[in-house]
Amino acid sequence: MPDDLLSHLIGPSPYASAWLWTAVVLVFGLIAWYAAVFALTSRRRLRDLPVLGAARDELIRRRAVRAVRTIGNRYRAGELEPGPAGAAVSGELRSFLHAATGMNAEYMQVEAMAVGKLAPAAPILFELNDVQFNHRSVVDVGALSEATEELIREWT
Structure with a gap:
């Protein structure tokens, strides 16, 4: 008990x-x-923070390169005509420039880009406009997509 x-x-x-x-x-x-x-x-903007800004920039760069590569591969496979492929690459490049710099690259004329911070992208955009709006253009969209990928990778 x-x-x-x-x-x-x-x-x-x-x-x-x-x-x-x-x-x-x-x-x-x-x-x-x-x-x-x-x-x-x-x-402060997110891109101004040291670690987060670098990570954000790298993610934006990778997404843009992947999208441009997909468009170029679809063009080379014959799924896209030169005009729509050029328009798609141009849209991706302009979207990347807007995200990377904060400037409204989607709405700017190429001539205005040629004199500012976006000047390195102007020659490619000139050729993309030629492909997009000129049916007799001899510019290769596949080569342009590779040049666009390289521009995006090297953008600072």
């Missing part, structure tokens, strides 16, 4: 270690949430 009462005098069993790991994960999640809110709502 006295041994039966002894079980009620011992303290509670220790907590499971899963609670500790749950608390650690929740604390790190909260820190990540506050960091994301701070980064996305700060007055």
Whole structure:
């Protein structure tokens, strides 16, 4: 009989270690949430932050190169005509320039690009416009897509 009462005098069993790991994960999640809110709502642009800006630029560059390569491969396979292929490559290049520089490259005339920060892209865009709007153009869209990929890879 006295041994039966002894079980009620011992303290509670220790907590499971899963609670500790749950608390650690929740604390790190909260820190990540506050960091994301701070980064996305700060007055500085995301591209101005050292690590995030470099990662963002690299992701934009890879996506643009992949899209231009896909268009070039589709043109070489005969799925696209030169005009639509040139328009697609031009759109991707302009989209990349807008994301990389912040300038409205989608709406700028090529002549205006030739004198500004976007000058390295102007010769390719001139040829893409020729392919897009001139049915007798002899410019190879496959070569232009490769040149566009190289321009995007080397853009600083």
